[in-house]
Amino acid sequence: MSVMTKQTRPLILLFGADGQVGWELRRSLLLLGTVVALNRSSQNYSGNLEDTQAIQTTIQTLKPQVVVNAAAYTAVDKAEQDYDKAHLINALAVAAMAQSCHAVNALLVHYSTDYVFDGTGDQARLETDPTQAINLYGLSKLEGEQLIQRYCSNYLIFRTSWVYASKGQNFAKTMLRLAQEKLELKVINDQIGAPTGADLIADVTAHAIVQTLQTPSLAGLYHLVASGSCSWFDYSVLVLQTAEKLGKNFKVSHSQVQGIPTSAYPTPAKRPLNSRLQHQLIETQFNLLMPNWQIGVERLVTEINC
Numbered sequence: 021m022s023v024m025t026k027q028t029r030p031l032i033l034l035f036g037a038d039g040q041v042g043w044e045l046r047r048s049l050l051l052l053g054t055v056v057a058l059n060r061s062s063q064n065y066s067g068n069l070e071d072t073q074a075i076q077t078t079i080q081t082l083k084p085q086v087v088v089n090a091a092a093y094t095a096v097d098k099a100e101q102d103y104d105k106a107h108l109i110n111a112l113a114v115a116a117m118a119q120s121c122h123a124v125n126a127l128l129v130h131y132s133t134d135y136v137f138d139g140t141g142d143q144a145r146l147e148t149d150p151t152q153a154i155n156l157y158g159l160s161k162l163e164g165e166q167l168i169q170r171y172c173s174n175y176l177i178f179r180t181s182w183v184y185a186s187k188g189q190n191f192a193k194t195m196l197r198l199a200q201e202k203l204e205l206k207v208i209n210d211q212i213g214a215p216t217g218a219d220l221i222a223d224v225t226a227h228a229i230v231q232t233l234q235t236p237s238l239a240g241l242y243h244l245v246a247s248g249s250c251s252w253f254d255y256s257v258l259v260l261q262t263a264e265k266l267g268k269n270f271k272v273s274h275s276q277v278q279g280i281p282t283s284a285y286p287t288p289a290k291r292p293l294n295s296r297l298q299h300q301l302i303e304t305q306f307n308l309l310m311p312n313w314q315i316g317v318e319r320l321v322t323e324i325n326c
């Protein structure tokens with residue numbers, strides 16, 4: 021067992037530092053060690069996942085103890101037409117990272133999605149349940165998971181869902197805007213999942229890294245989502261209700277939002293009706309209690325309402 025002291029604080033290399041999760045990781049990882057945070061246009065070291073050779077050079081030059089990959093091709097609908105690029109960023113670049121992490125003996129931390137499942141049924145999926153990607157984005161992420169498992173053993177893969185953050189564009193901001201502009205608001209009520217904050221993901225990641233550096237047998241694949249579940253309709257109602265309690269007035273109030281089925285809102289990429297991920301394993305292994313999804317959403321609305 022290795023214990024982190026001030027002298028042995030790890031060098032942590034973060035890819036995708038400007039995304040929702042990457043931005044929060046910049047904050048949470050700082051407590052652990054020295055963080056080198058890269059995005060696609062970083063100058064000193066390459067953080068562009070479209071250049072797999074350069075990614076390997078970055079890792080093999082810096083020789084970090086931990087590599088955290090928050091970069092991804094996340095344009096779910098676009099991936100249906102642009103699979104080569106999604107595959108390059110979500111699978112081939114991740115394989116290159118895994119090979120280099122193995123070479124320099126680094127822990128690789130990576131994020132995946134419930135879209136690796138087919139989205140049927142109403143049970144929360146376990147980490148060990150059979151996968152069948154629901155769309156091409158999901159397929160590229162599934163390939164990323166499998167390539168990590170092929171090329172290195174010291175990894176943490178966190179499958180998550182319905183990620184939001186106060187930085188950037190998100191579902192809550194869209195609902196707040198539409199409720200101010202429109203006379204009616206229709207939101208899908210038959211897709212069920214758990215809205216999960218990028219801040220929660222980043223905090224859990226930091227906690228899990230510390231424990232895995234001390235106890236390497238904790239390495240593996242985990243579901244990392246908030247507790248409970250809801251539909252996008254329920255989510256939108258809580259967003260508006262929270263903002264109303266804070267004094268906002270909307271053309272469409274929370275009680276006037278209308279639920280619609282997925283079939284009424286066709287998209288290029290198929291979406292899962294069941295996005296539930298069972299997260300008992302991460303709680304047990306890392307001694308955590310995942311908070312209910314409402315807590316994070318109320319906090320988000322309070323933050324962005326200021």
Ligand SMILES: NC(=O)c1ccc[n+]([C@@H]2O[C@H](COP(=O)([O-])OP(=O)(O)OC[C@H]3O[C@@H](n4cnc5c(N)ncnc54)[C@H](OP(=O)(O)O)[C@@H]3O)[C@@H](O)[C@H]2O)c1
Nearest residue numbers: 038039040041060068069070091092094131133180182183
């Ligand atoms: N968002 C969700 O609802 C969701 C759900 C389940 C799982 N996940 C997974 O969670 C992880 C974090 O997602 P997120 O929500 O933080 O995504 P995000 O906000 O879209 O961030 C992704 C980041 O990756 C960067 N990126 C894209 N292509 C790149 C490239 N070629 N080189 C370097 N960086 C590149 C993007 O930069 P640009 O902005 O410059 O393109 C962006 O900063 C991802 O693995 C994602 O698949 C997300």
